[in-house]
Amino acid sequence: MLCAKQLSVVTIRAIRVQIKATLMSVPKKAKTSYPPLRLVSFTNKEGTYKLGVHCSSTNNVVDVCAVDDTIPGDMKSFLEAGQSAMEAANRAFQSSNTSTGPHVLTPDQYTLKAPITNPEKVLCIGMNYVDHCTEQNLPVPVEPIIFNKFSSAITDPYGPVVKPDETDQLDYEVELCIVIGKEGKKVKEEDAMTYVAGYTVAHDVSARDWQLHKNGGQWLLGKTFDTFCPLGPAIVTPSALSDPHNLAIRCKLNGEVVQDSNTNQLVHKTEALVAFISRFVTIRPGDVILTGTPPGVGCFRKPPLWLKKGDVVECEVAEIGSVRNEIQ
Incomplete structure (x- = not known):
């Protein structure tokens, strides 16, 4: 996902120091008792x-x-x-x-x-891939950058994405999603995985003009048009995955790979996100957390690559599956 415009550019050297520190951090061992499903x-x-x-x-x-x-x-x-x-x-x-x-x-x-259509919350994390920060010459965030979508944006894994007439800058983002399985507040990092029901895949469709240039710079409208959150194909419990923080993640546009990374590039991983978010709000079963996108999004290409009607976007996370959506 994208940075806020007010984030200042830092030197490449400073970014590399932050990247090294992030990748050297060892996540706590995941704890979950759910069967592999x-x-x-x-x-x-x-x-x-x-x-x-x-x-x-x-x-x-x-x-x-x-x-x-x-x-x-x-x-x-x-x-x-x-x-x-x-x-x-x-x-x-x-x-x-x-x-x-x-x-x-x-x-x-x-x-x-869509595996779940009525979560209380659809939360999103910005600037949460190290290589996405590097792509923009921007610092790795010290704390998670939180925004949201409305649940009305959720649509089926193979359903259409409707391009609104209001945007000329429609963009793609592949994301790994956390699905909450238990209510909690002020959850400790070492306990966080016991609150996770599983993981799924999202296509975080984004209208960049409304996200970045209109509505006073607030991101919400650009992120939450109807059909802007395809989810699926399944919620995979943590015990059914080899390691949620070491999975290939990619996006294809009309069969061509446009994003290709690994969830080991996540800045703030599951445990840290659950603990941080639950400091401010009570997490509840069914809540969805989109964990961020890797580099390669259309708005940072030169020239920009905007989605148009007839395009087909496929977002995939290894061991979970893919969502495939035609732009209509």
Whole structure:
């Protein structure tokens, strides 16, 4: 994500010192008790909205609520139910034959939706990749830069992004997202991972003219047009990932790679973000935190590269998956 205009430019040498200090810091060991799951929201052929668990080896989805009707049927309620719901979903998934079965849906029988559509908060972190700071010759932020989107910006992982008539500077950003699983306030860093339900992928669509040049320099309007937050394809629990802070992250525009980095470049990692944010607001199940974008965004290219109708943007994080959206 971008810097505020008022951030001053520092020397390359000072930036390199900050980069070295950041990359040398060792994140605390993640602690989580959730079973390894790929949680999805989907509709079946009848159009019924459901919660399920995705099997990456078969690409099938298990309708865990049909296996166990005590499991909440929407993601926010499921996350609010906590550990017991996670364990029940895992039992339902493990008891199912993921290739065939009465409650197993093949890809032609389901449509993936945004894994969560009604979070209380959609929080975003600016300037949170070391290489993105370097790209702009700007300092690595000492504290996270926080802004937000409205939940009404969330759309499906493979749905269209609508280009508003109000902008001529539409831009792309691939992001790793944290999804909160437990309510907390003033969370300690060493406990932070116990508040994380999992991770998903976001395309942080941005209208740069409204973000940077209009509305008094406030970022909100440029970030929160309808469909400006595709999410998905799944919420992957931490135990299902090798290391959330060492995953390849990339964005493709019409098949060409335009962003290519690794989450090991994150300045403020999950534990630090959860602890910092919860100093100011109570985090609640379903809250989404977009953790920032790596270098390569369109507004810093020469000439700038703006999205136009008909473009297809694919945002991917290794081990989680991708969202793919046509600009309409």
